[in-house]
Amino acid sequence: MKPxxxxxxxxxxxxVRDVVAEPNAVFLAGGTNLVDHLRLGxxxxxxxxxxxxxxxxxxxxxxxxxxxxxxxxxxxxxxxDPRVRERYPVLAQALLxxxxxxxxxxxxxxxxxxxxxxxxxxxxxxxPCNKREPGSGCSAVGGYTRYHAxxxxxxxxxxxxxxxxxxxxxxxxxxxxxxxxxxxxQVLGPDGERTIPFTELHRLPGDDPxxxxxxxxxxxxxxxxxxxxxxxxxxxxxxxxxxxxxxFALVSVAAVVTPDGxxxxxxxxxxxxxxxxxxxxxxxxxxxxxxxxxxxxITAELAAAQPQPGIDSGNGFxxxxxxxxxxxxxxxxxxxxxx
Amino acid sequence: MDAEITLRVDGEAHRLTVDTRxxxxxxxxxxxxxxxxxxGCDHGQCGACTVLLDGDRALTCLALAVxxxxxxxxxxxxxxxxxxxxxxxxxxxxxxxxxCGYCTPGQVCSAVGVLEEFERGWPSHVTEDLTGxxxxxxxxxxxxxxxxxxxxxxxxNITPAVQQAGxxx
Numbered sequence: 001m002k003p004x005x006x007x008x009x010x011x012x013x014x015x016v017r018d019v020v021a022e023p024n025a026v027f028l029a030g031g032t033n034l035v036d037h038l039r040l041g042x043x044x045x046x047x048x049x050x051x052x053x054x055x056x057x058x059x060x061x062x063x064x065x066x067x068x069x070x071x072x073x074x075x076x077x078x079x080x081d082p083r084v085r086e087r088y089p090v091l092a093q094a095l096l097x098x099x100x101x102x103x104x105x106x107x108x109x110x111x112x113x114x115x116x117x118x119x120x121x122x123x124x125x126x127x128p129c130n131k132r133e134p135g136s137g138c139s140a141v142g143g144y145t146r147y148h149a150x151x152x153x154x155x156x157x158x159x160x161x162x163x164x165x166x167x168x169x170x171x172x173x174x175x176x177x178x179x180x181x182x183x184x185x186q187v188l189g190p191d192g193e194r195t196i197p198f199t200e201l202h203r204l205p206g207d208d209p210x211x212x213x214x215x216x217x218x219x220x221x222x223x224x225x226x227x228x229x230x231x232x233x234x235x236x237x238x239x240x241x242x243x244x245x246x247x248f249a250l251v252s253v254a255a256v257v258t259p260d261g262x263x264x265x266x267x268x269x270x271x272x273x274x275x276x277x278x279x280x281x282x283x284x285x286x287x288x289x290x291x292x293x294x295x296x297x298i299t300a301e302l303a304a305a306q307p308q309p310g311i312d313s314g315n316g317f318x319x320x321x322x323x324x325x326x327x328x329x330x331x332x333x334x335x336x337x338x339x
Numbered sequence: 340m341d342a343e344i345t346l347r348v349d350g351e352a353h354r355l356t357v358d359t360r361x362x363x364x365x366x367x368x369x370x371x372x373x374x375x376x377x378x379g380c381d382h383g384q385c386g387a388c389t390v391l392l393d394g395d396r397a398l399t400c401l402a403l404a405v406x407x408x409x410x411x412x413x414x415x416x417x418x419x420x421x422x423x424x425x426x427x428x429x430x431x432x433x434x435x436x437x438x439c440g441y442c443t444p445g446q447v448c449s450a451v452g453v454l455e456e457f458e459r460g461w462p463s464h465v466t467e468d469l470t471g472x473x474x475x476x477x478x479x480x481x482x483x484x485x486x487x488x489x490x491x492x493x494x495x496n497i498t499p500a501v502q503q504a505g506x507x508x
Contacts, residue, residue, distance in 0.1 A: 005340050006359040006405050028406060035362070035401045036382050048359070050406050076395075080461040085469040096464040100486025101452060102386060105395040106402070245464065245485035 001038050008050040012188055012220060015051050020190045020218035022047045027220060029055075029072065029111035032103050037116065041125045042132055055110060055222050059083065065228035068186075071110030071221050075174065076101065078109060088226055090235035090254050094177035097239040100246050110221040113175045113185075113201060116212065117168035117272075118248050120144060130166050130209040138165040138209075145310030147248060150318050152204045152271040156306045166209030167308055169269055170202060171248050176268035177237055179276045180254035183226055189219035198224070202273030209272075232259035238329040239268070240321060251318050253325045257333040261289040263297075265330075267322060270305075277301045280326075289334060291327060298326045344408040348373060349417025357404045364388045364399035367414065375416035375444045379488070386487035389445035389452075390414050396452025415444030418451065427451050427504040434500035438491035446487045450501045453483045457505060475505045 009015045019025040025047035028034055037043035056070025059081050067088070069078055078084055079095035099107065107115075121127045121139035128137035140148055141160040148167045158165045175198075183198040201213050215221075229235075235256040241247040252268035263284055265277040280297035287293045302323060307316030340359045345352060348371060355370055364381075367373045367390075376399050379387030383401040390399055391413040399412075418425035427450045430436070437443045457475055465482045466473045473479055480501045481494070489497065 001360045003340055004359060006342060006403070008406075028403070031403060031406065032383060032398075032401050035403060038360070039381065048403075052406065076456075076461065080456075080459065082470075085462065089469050092462065092469055093464075096462060096466075100386070101456065101483050102389055102396050102398045102449065102486050103383060103401075105392075105452075106397050245482050 002041070002044045004038075004045050005047045006050065007047060009054070012051065012054050012222060015049050015054055016188055016190060016218050016220055018047070018049045019220075023217065025049055027051050029108040030074070030106040032099070032107045033111070033115040040123055042116070042123060051110075051220060052108070055220075062225060062228075067226045069109045069224045069226065071108060071223055073109045074105055075099070075107045075109070075112060076104035079104065084226075087229065088177075088181060088235065090180060090237045090256060091174070091177040091226070093237035094173040094239075094252075094254060097237060097249075097252070098173035109174075109224055112172055113178065113198075113224075114213065114215075114221070115172055118147065118171045119168040122168060128160075130163055130205075131168060131212075132210070134208065134210045135163045137161045137163075138167065140167050141165060141308070143310060144312050145308040145315045146312050147250070147269070148308050148310075148315055149271045150305045150307055150315060150322075151267070151275050151302075152273070153306045153308070156308055164205060164207045164209065166205040166272065168209070168272060170212070170271070170273050172274065173237070173239060173249065173252060173268060175202070175274040176252055176266045177254045178224065178226075179274040180235070180256050180264045180266035181226055181229075182264070183224050185221055186223040186225065187215065187219050188222050189216060193222075199274075199276045204272050212273075229256070230258050230260070233257065234333040236329055236332055238325055240325055251322045251325055253322070253329040255326070255329045255333055257289065257330065263289055263294070263330065265326065267326075270318060270322060277326075279303075289330075291331060291334075294327060294330050295323070298323045342405045342408075344405060346371070346404070346407070347409075347411045349412070349414055350420065359403065359405050361404045362400050363390075363392075363402040363404045363407055363410075363412075366404035367399060367412070373414055373416060375414035376448075377441055377445060379442065379445075384488070385442070385445075386449060387442050387445040389448045389487065391448055391452060394455075396449050413448070415447045418447065425451065427454070427501070430500040430504035431497070434496045434503060435493075436496040436500035437489075437493050442487060442489045446484070446489065446497060449484060449487045450497075450504060453480065453501060454505050456483065475502055477502070480505075
């Protein structure tokens with residue numbers, strides 16, 4: 001492992017200042033992803049700034065009835081919080097579907113959405129990867145694509161040598177729920193505080209696959225806010241994976257249904273970012289939320305999907321799997337007479 | 340780069356100087372000679388290095404020692420301080436819940452954490468009613484122990500052992 005300096009500043013302002021001052025510095029929270037990357041050589045910082053004990057470890061009520069999750073709250077703590085279980089079951093279920101008890105005790109609210117892709121080529125420093133080594137190419141195209149993207153990609157079989165090519169998926173379950181809930185991200189940076197809608201935190205590869213989010217160097221997540229939901233809102237998270245436990249999603253679905261029949265839908269395991277299904281939501285707007293309507297809406301969402309061929313027979317299976325998983329998830333949330 | 344830290348391990352305080360790159364697992368095993376937590380994968384995938392870190396089960400291979408200055412750590416060794424077995428350890432013996440034993444200290448620490456999490460009423464992925472109190476069923480225990488791999492596949496006895504230890508409380 002490359003040597004690095006370690007700092008635990010007195011407060012978050014100092015932590016931001018430390019990272020801004022060193023171009024090759026990173027924040028450390030729970031460490032479940034970063035420490036592994038330090039060991040693999042995927043992350044090679046000169047300075048590690050530990051913020052685990054600097055941000056809030058509390059879940060607090062907001063004046064409007066929402067909840068604020070301090071960045072240092074652990075994934076298990078948030079999943080067990082009675083207010084989250086009662087009011088945001090989609091989030092509790094997403095957290096509990098991710099990782100293991102030990103990892104959830106370490107992983108934090110601020111760190112979870114910032115975990116890196118589990119693309120095997122990203123983790124393997126001997127292979128080209130535009131996300132890890134910008135400009136080196138993409139080894140996933142035409143390779144092992146079972147866990148790779150079908151949405152937000154320019155084409156099936158994009159140019160593996162082009163510097164912008166990346167078909168990796170974002171691995172977080174929590175992030176898919178937060179995208180469906182319209183959570184807000186509280187950020188502290190060198191120029192002060194700002195709020196980012198969760199759906200705008202992550203980005204598509206664009207011309208720089210090395211950047212997962214819109215955060216600038218030195219910007220730190222201090223809390224994530226859950227907006228209040230109308231009374232009677234129902235929500236659920238459903239994850240399809242290769243094992244019954246402790247596996248990343250092949251596809252996952254976070255669905256929120258308000259009492260007046262509005263559906264908010266986000267998909268995991270299908271894109272470079274947690275995928276808010278805005279096209280499906282548009283198709284459904286003003287319509288009665290029936291199974292047929294949802295089927296038509298998800299079909300519209302998936303019209304742009306690009307199955308990736310691969311040495312493992314590719315990931316085209318994800319497209320019908322997403323449609324079925326969305327239907328199964330939403331079916332459980334419909335009022336009795338419609339299901 | 341070096342840093343000076345204090346770790347309280349199985350009730351005893353240790354002052355030591357570590358390289359900032361040292362994992363908590365390596366600090367315990369190589370520096371303090373506590374070989375109870377095992378190095379299986381060193382990537383957070385197998386659970387063999389599980390200890391109770393400030394009261395909660397955690398993976399020492401994914402923790403930097405320097406980031407846990409002042410931490411209170413209990414290893415499987417520390418669960419039986421005077422040689423008297425912890426109920427979870429006794430249940431593993433009674434149920435024949437291991438074969439080669441390499442994963443066992445991690446399994447035992449994880450199981451102690453699992454029982455504490457039941458005690459707190461924490462739900463799991465297989466809990467039907469998120470607002471209720473989960474039962475210590477086979478499926479609940481198996482799901483909660485999924486972060487501890489056993490290459491001998493002693494799961495068929497590990498799950499009942501954890502249930503037995505929970506019931507014996």
